[in-house]
C-alpha cells in the first residue's frame with residue numbers, strides 16, 4: 151500500500167524531467183501530436199467539418215458497422231480517440247484503409263485549409279472533441295452467447311480476472327489513462343483487435359494488456375469479448391433509438 155504514492159512521485163518527477171511516460175515507452179510516449187492536440191481548445195464547427203470525411207466509413211452517427219469492418223467511435227473517451235488517431239496518422243497503428251482520409255492533406259482540405267494555414271493537431275483536437283460527445287449506438291454487434299449459455303458466465307469470469315483493472319467494472323474504460331471504453335463496441339471489431347493485440351500485430355498496444363492476455367486461447371478470447379459486447383451501456387450515453395440520425399448534417 152505504501153508503495154503507491156512513491157510510484158506516483160517518481161512518475162511526476164520523471165515527467166518533469168522530460169522522460170515522458172513511465173508506463174511504457176513506445177506505447178504512449180509523451181510529446182508529439184497526441185500531447186499537442188490534448189492542449190488545444192477544440193472548435194465544434196471545425197470538428198463537424200472534419201468529421202464529414204470520417205463519416206464515409208464510421209457513418210454520420212459515428213456508429214460503425216455491426217459486422218466489425220468499422221468501429222463505433224461515438225462516445226469513446228476523447229483521450230483514447232486522440233491517441234488512436236495520432237497513432238494511426240503517425241503510422242504507429244496499421245490502418246491502410248483509413249490513411250488516405252486521415253492524413254494532413256485530406257483533413258485540412260475538408261476543413262477548408264491549405265498547407266501551413268492551420269496546425270493539423272488542431273483539427274485532431276476539433277474532430278475528437280466532436281466524436282466523443284456523439285450519442286452511442288443502442289444496437290451494437292453482439293457475440294453469439296446470451297446469458298443462458300455457460301460461455302457467457304465463463305466470459306464474465308475471465309473479464310473480472312483479467313480486464314476489470316483497466317477497462318473498468320462496467321467496461322467504461324478510463325479517459326485520463328487512455329484505456330478505451332469497450333462496452334457498446336461491436337463484437338467482431340473487438341475480436342479482431344483483441345487477437346491483434348494478443349499476437350503483437352497492433353503495434354501501439356499497451357504492453358501490460360499484451361502480457362495479461364498472451365495465454366488466452368481463441369475460445370477464451372471469444373467468450374470474454376462476447377461478455378464485453380453484451381455489457382449494458384449507461385442510458386445517458388445512448389441515442390434515443392436505433393433510427394436516430396445525426397442532426398448536425400441535415
Ligand code: HEC
Pocket residue numbers: 200201203204205206207208219220221222223230231234235244245247248251252257277330342
Ligand atoms: C475509408 C474508411 C475510413 C475512413 C474515411 C476513416 N476511418 Fe477511422 N477507421 C477505419 C477502420 C477500418 C478502422 C479500424 C482499423 C482496424 O481494424 O484496426 C478505423 C479506426 C479508427 C479509430 C480507432 C478506433 C478504436 O476503437 O481504436 C479512430 C479513432 C478512427 N478510426 C478515427 C477516424 C477519424 C477521426 C476519421 C476522419 C478524419 C476516420 N477515422 C476516417 C476506417 C476509416
Ligand code: HEC
Pocket residue numbers: 177221233308309312313314315316317328329330332335340341343344354355356358359362363374375378
Ligand atoms: C493493463 C491494462 C489493460 C488490461 C489488463 C486489458 N486492457 Fe484492453 N486495452 C488497454 C489499452 C490501453 C488499450 C488501447 C491500446 C492502444 O493504446 O492502442 C486496450 C485495447 C483493448 C481493445 C481494443 C479497443 C478498441 O477500441 O480498439 C479491446 C477489445 C480490449 N482492450 C479488451 C480487453 C479485454 C477483454 C481484456 C481482458 C481479457 C483487456 N482488454 C485487458 C488496456 C488494458
